[in-house]
Amino acid sequence: MKLRIPEYVENLVPYKSGNKLEGGITREQFKAMTNLASNENPFGVPEKAKEAMRKAIDESHIYPDPSGSELVSALSLHYKINKNRIITGSGSDSLIQMIFNAFCTKGEEILTADVTFIGTYVNANKLGRKLRLIKTKDYGFDLKSILENINDNTRIIYLANPNNPSGTMFSGDEFKSFMEKVPDDVLVILDEAYWLYASHHKDYPNGLDYEYDNLIVLRTFSKCYGLAGARIGFAFAHREVINILYRVKLPFEPNIIALHGAIAALDDSEYVKKTVETNKKCLALQESKFDDLGINYVKGFGNFTMILFDDETEAIKFTKYMLENNVVVRHLPMFGLPNAVRINTGTLEQTANALDLIENFK
Numbered sequence: 001m002k003l004r005i006p007e008y009v010e011n012l013v014p015y016k017s018g019n020k021l022e023g024g025i026t027r028e029q030f031k032a033m034t035n036l037a038s039n040e041n042p043f044g045v046p047e048k049a050k051e052a053m054r055k056a057i058d059e060s061h062i063y064p065d066p067s068g069s070e071l072v073s074a075l076s077l078h079y080k081i082n083k084n085r086i087i088t089g090s091g092s093d094s095l096i097q098m099i100f101n102a103f104c105t106k107g108e109e110i111l112t113a114d115v116t117f118i119g120t121y122v123n124a125n126k127l128g129r130k131l132r133l134i135k136t137k138d139y140g141f142d143l144k145s146i147l148e149n150i151n152d153n154t155r156i157i158y159l160a161n162p163n164n165p166s167g168t169m170f171s172g173d174e175f176k177s178f179m180e181k182v183p184d185d186v187l188v189i190l191d192e193a194y195w196l197y198a199s200h201h202k203d204y205p206n207g208l209d210y211e212y213d214n215l216i217v218l219r220t221f222s223k224c225y226g227l228a229g230a231r232i233g234f235a236f237a238h239r240e241v242i243n244i245l246y247r248v249k250l251p252f253e254p255n256i257i258a259l260h261g262a263i264a265a266l267d268d269s270e271y272v273k274k275t276v277e278t279n280k281k282c283l284a285l286q287e288s289k290f291d292d293l294g295i296n297y298v299k300g301f302g303n304f305t306m307i308l309f310d311d312e313t314e315a316i317k318f319t320k321y322m323l324e325n326n327v328v329v330r331h332l333p334m335f336g337l338p339n340a341v342r343i344n345t346g347t348l349e350q351t352a353n354a355l356d357l358i359e360n361f362k
């Protein structure tokens with residue numbers, strides 16, 4: 001092939017999801033397993049969202065409204081935020097891409113942690129943006145060190161609270177003191193993909209309570225709202241930040257089926273309650289079992305726990321053992337953590353079954 005490819009694209013590798021397994025396992029076989037590798041919702045698509053999405057199929061011959069106005073209105077009512085401060089996209093992943101495109105150019109820096117949501121690295125690399133990765137402290141964001149590393153070339157800082165894959169959380173006090181020191185011309189992304197799982201913790205900062213002109217808060221329908229496959233998320237920010245993002249947004253994302261599903265899911269408080277309550281119980285079950293078995297782990301504030309083994313060999317052996325028993329967990333070498341494995345919560349039954357297996361792991 002004679003086509004010329006930018007160097008930063010040539011160096012990329014396609015994204016490999018936790019739902020894609022080695023060894024010729026088909027998607028059908030995969031679906032029959034218990035997937036505790038992708039932090040998805042174990043309760044399936046919420047019934048109300050299913051019904052709304054079925055109806056939306058009948059509208060699929062027309063383009064969606066480019067501003068997703070019905071969903072924006074529903075979000076505005078739900079979160080009591082002005083509509084002009086909200087934008088929707090095909091998942092947080094797509095919103096991150098929009099932000100990197102709009103607020104940073106090649107050669108300018110995005111600061112984040114060396115262990116955080118992989119979508120951040122993927123989006124920066126594919127756009128040829130310069131990433132500077134700050135070492136995590138106890139697997140969480142080291143906000144002090146991030147502040148110390150800001151320079152004239154820094155345009156964006158990405159934080160996830162709780163973080164993925166470590167599950168760590170920083171407090172409201174830490175966040176406020178951080179924001180007060182970040183220069184006004186640096187945009188801070190606060191990714192709250194797991195906020196509903198964490199919001200009962202007294203120190204957890206709800207991003208919507210902070211009105212900084214240089215802050216953008218990301219939320220997704222992929223986790224507590226059970227719509228990971230529909231690809232839909234949203235962001236809150238100052239109206240001028242939102243206006244800029246509309247300049248780079250693909251006009252017709254999110255798609256019309258996802259938009260209708262999200263409006264219905266937003267209202268399904270029973271489903272969200274069941275999800276959050278089950279997660280709380282499952283995290284407690286995980287922690288108590290790991291404590292009993294003397295397994296080293298990082299306390300998780302999302303819907304997963306990160307287990308730490310002595311070395312990579314042990315982590316690989318564990319991941320294989322779980323897979324042989326039809327449970328998929330996520331080994332984490334791609335985050336520079338070859339001795340770590342992430343396991344998300346499932347239903348109570350799935351979680352108990354996984355923990356029984358872990359008890360018998362030798």
Ligand SMILES: Cc1ncc(COP(=O)(O)O)c(C=O)c1O
Binds near residue numbers: 232
């Ligand atoms: C911190 C964080 N942000 C965003 C996402 C992905 O969100 P979405 O499915 O909306 O792209 C994930 C998914 O695992 C995540 O862990």
